[in-house]
Amino acid sequence: MDFLKRLGFYLVGMSIGIVFLTMFLKKKSDETGVYFCYLPNCRTLKDIRSKSMYYSDEALQKLKEYQLDSTDVTYILTEGDVDFSKSDTESVPCKTYVIEAERKQSNYIFTVQNCRERATIQNVAAQ
8 A cells, every 4th residue: 555545544534533523522511511721811711710709999899880790790701811911920929910801892901810719800991
């Protein structure tokens, strides 16, 4: 059997395997409600959402001012983009992240302090 024929069999088998694997993992993630986060943005947001959420007095005031409720906050902490260049990821014991997202025709910027046991929304700003 020459090389090109073996390569063809290999590629056909590998493509069939990839199709079955993606179908299996998609079904598994749909049943359990778990999705896989590999990129830093997704992992950071997932880590923040997994902790008890607290709000500073300033953040609560801004949330009322901008008429944002808990569903809006959850959406921003799920679909937002972490700006790592503005974030302080080296501080100990709590890291501070800047999260930007669009919601209700406005751009919102959340400053979140992410500690080991809890996450605190320090500030909310609109652009």
